[in-house]
Amino acid sequence: MVDLDEFTVTNAALEQMANTANPRLKQIMAAAVRHMHEFVREVNLTPEEWIQGLQFLTAIGQACTPIRQEFILLSDVLGVSAVVNALHDKKAKELGSQSSLLGPFFREGAPVMPMGAQIVEKPTEEELVIHGTVSDTLGAPLANALIQVWQTSERGLYDLQERNGESMDMRGNFRTGPDGRYHFRTLRPKGYSIPMDGPAGALVQAQGRHGMRPSHVHMLIGAEGHRELVTALYFGDDDYIESDTVFGVSQSLVVAVKDDPDSPMQGYRAVRYDFKLGKADPGESGRVGADPTTFMNKAAE
Numbered sequence: 001m002v003d004l005d006e007f008t009v010t011n012a013a014l015e016q017m018a019n020t021a022n023p024r025l026k027q028i029m030a031a032a033v034r035h036m037h038e039f040v041r042e043v044n045l046t047p048e049e050w051i052q053g054l055q056f057l058t059a060i061g062q063a064c065t066p067i068r069q070e071f072i073l074l075s076d077v078l079g080v081s082a083v084v085n086a087l088h089d090k091k092a093k094e095l096g097s098q099s100s101l102l103g104p105f106f107r108e109g110a111p112v113m114p115m116g117a118q119i120v121e122k123p124t125e126e127e128l129v130i131h132g133t134v135s136d137t138l139g140a141p142l143a144n145a146l147i148q149v150w151q152t153s154e155r156g157l158y159d160l161q162e163r164n165g166e167s168m169d170m171r172g173n174f175r176t177g178p179d180g181r182y183h184f185r186t187l188r189p190k191g192y193s194i195p196m197d198g199p200a201g202a203l204v205q206a207q208g209r210h211g212m213r214p215s216h217v218h219m220l221i222g223a224e225g226h227r228e229l230v231t232a233l234y235f236g237d238d239d240y241i242e243s244d245t246v247f248g249v250s251q252s253l254v255v256a257v258k259d260d261p262d263s264p265m266q267g268y269r270a271v272r273y274d275f276k277l278g279k280a281d282p283g284e285s286g287r288v289g290a291d292p293t294t295f296m297n298k299a300a301e
């Protein structure tokens, strides 16, 4: 019998897990154990700090509800979701438009709307048109692609926050036409603070961070045989465009509101964005993140 110390326990744990039947589970857990042990050694974690960490993770779990996913938020503020997205984009066999965070406010089943519809129930500010095309990576238009859009109000809150999940607003689903084109109306959403009233927000505050996201419109785009694209368009003149708390902004996703003679709805200022979707690999799982409702149901199975 060997006495294990803070170094040799790592190999002992890896050896016990060596018969894991699922090779991917084996790989992921072995790396997780190696990195966690190294992390504990690097910071010389004390028993009190270890308990504090476990209490923090417990609080993260307890903050989850059918409409709130605090674990996703934690992953977002630590930059983990952004790393997963970047790796996901790199794995594509064809380079489409860049991904961005799904975030915790996506909901399945938003109303299907006719092209050009206003997604905000009671617009109180300047209406904008967002328009463009969805095509494959060679520029061939993708007809009947499903575009799911969601955003905050001009007050910087999602319907899940303003209406407590009881009804939907500021979201809508559209289908591209035979020419791959889409357009809809909206208001410029306000940049907002991520939910700061839970343990993930408390961590952000303890780190002296502002907790803000720049103004953006989320889009989730799917077309037969193509990689689903989870992304967002960011308004370039927002004060927080360079310091997004959840690291979702890329240069290629920054947009501006303009007078646009090519907009299909004249009389409004417009944002134009043309999306490209790569072909899907067979059996590829595309989506990054989850609707909190379906996420909670899965966790209960």
Ligand code: BEZ
Binding pocket: 073, 076, 101, 102, 103, 104, 105, 194, 195, 213, 246
């Ligand atoms: C969002 O964009 O909806 C979001 C993303 C990450 C954390 C909080 C909100």
Ligand code: FE
Binding pocket: 103, 105, 213, 216, 218
């Ligand atoms: Fe958002």
